[in-house]
Amino acid sequence: MQQQRKSSTKLNAQYVAQLLKKHGCKTVVIAPGSRNAPLLISFVEDGSYRCISVPDERAAAFTAMGMSLAEREPVAVLCSSGSAVVNFYPAVVEAFYQKLPLVVITADRPKELIDQGVGQTMRQENIFTQHIQYSANLLRDPADDMAKAYNQRIVNEALLATAKGPVHMNVPFDEPLYETTTEINEARYIGELKGERVLRTPKLQQLAEVWKESAKVWVLAGQLLPNSELEDTLNRLNQKSPFLIFSETLSNLHCGCNIHSIDRLINTIGQEEKAHLQPDLLISIGGEVVSKMVKKYLRTFSPRQHWYLDERTEFRDTYGVLTQHIQVHPALFFKKLAEKVEEKPAAWRDHFLALDQSRMRAHREYLEKAVFSDFVAFKHILAQLPEDSILHCANSTAVRYAQLFDHPKEILHFANRGTSGIDGCTSTAVGHAMATDKMLTLITGDVAFLYDSNAFWNDQLPTNLRVVVLNNQGGNIFRIIEGPDDSAHFEAYQETVHQHHLEGVARTFALPFVSVGNERALQDALKTFYMPGDTPKILEVCTSRKKSPQVLKEYFTFLRNEKKDG
Ligand SMILES: Cc1ncc(C[n+]2csc(CCOP(=O)(O)OP(=O)(O)O)c2C)c(N)n1
Structure with missing residues (x-):
């Protein structure tokens, strides 16, 4: 068919470029090379x-x-072909676990040249299997x-499979x-x-019976995209038959019965309360859960039944007690379940919601007085x-x-929790900002920032970032998680303490950069940070690598003591 537009003379390039569009793709990020010239x-x-x-x-991939x-x-x-390909792998893995399209x-070069001493070749077929x-x-x-x-069919098949996650096309x-040709x-x-x-219906009836027999029900939400239908169905079910929802910022789920900050509650209650909180039935939805504490808790205070809801076929037996994989969309499941369940007392749920409220008050009280640190900086940035x-x-x-704060519903939360890498957090944020009109803030550490500094090597940097x-000055997490922080190897090989100048990154990419080192300066800098500009802006907040973990540790102690008083 004749068109005035040009394309490569290569039939495969024509097929791929047309079919992506027909399957809804509007954007292509292109890394340079020669072998990919027909496609670009x-x-x-x-x-x-x-x-x-x-x-x-x-x-590019992130x-x-x-x-x-x-x-x-x-x-x-x-x-292009060769090692360029494997640099896509971190994003492929992240997209795989987050199920992103x-x-x-x-x-690729012709098959007969692979492994034959020809430049920029390697075994690319099925490389991400x-x-x-x-x-x-x-x-x-x-x-x-x-x-x-055949080629047209497999390109179509690949594009249809994006409904489940990432796909690969290798084009020799x-x-x-x-x-080129018209x-x-x-x-x-x-x-x-x-x-x-x-x-x-018979199966649903059986599940409703289990629900009925379970006095204490938890819904635990991992990473989710915002879904108002799911919120509505959970709210309706909760009015009829009360239960607790444990969610995280990344769940983007705001119902009336949420414990939003899991660690703030679980890490600050005593053994008796922990036993009281133990669910009879746990229903988990969504992707990865950030809280390590809840995983530890549920392995000790195990539910009698654990249902995992997901449309995909893979089981997820995180707590070693999975009894039912339910392969259906959570919103549909809870809607159907609500039709079958009966009323329940609300005392257990309300007890823990009240406890959560008192933790929230103690959280505010503590942060009023805490010294300048990562935690205090977070309070100001979020505000x-x-x-x-x-x-x-x-x-x-x-x-x-971020998990320790209560966030307004209007803020959408994201993080690369598929495999929790620090290697593409900035690039992911840059990409997301490029595709939205909303203002997008990335909060990152210095190591993750330096690691992914090429995120800014992009010809269309968004101004809303x-x-x-x-x-x-290093990976502060290693001072916070359990393990030695005073061993001979710690600072050099785990914390990787450094004095590198982050401003250099900003200068390389001609980005505005402001650095602050105390609470007042941070508050002042934030006043103008969101004013419109022609580029993304970077704000460096310098904190003490020794004080920040201390402030966090004392926070949990303060909240634990609040329990005795309250
Ligand atoms: C690609 C990758 N390599 C290594 C790790 C292990 N890791 C987890 S956190 C971290 C340090 C991050 O430091 P920084 O970004 O400064 O954040 P902070 O701990 O100070 O909050 C490292 C190396 C990882 N998650 N991903």
């Missing part, structure tokens, strides 16, 4: 894609993944109808790589219609977040401090 030509010349240049492949958080559609990242497209929902290894230069049909090309071959789109999963904005927390202490770096 086809994407750019197509005219309908937003094409973004990010030279570092690891940053940027694309971050964009998918806003677009909720497949977002593609493209690279990342499409990784790798250009363990963490990918579909690997499409295209045939080079499909000539006959069967080969053409031989030279010439730069020829004679573009129409690619065949294959759609897929799926019926909604339903629960059969100044613009309404209706997005917060990304890097892995390490940032995401953990604000990065706060808590610079405690």
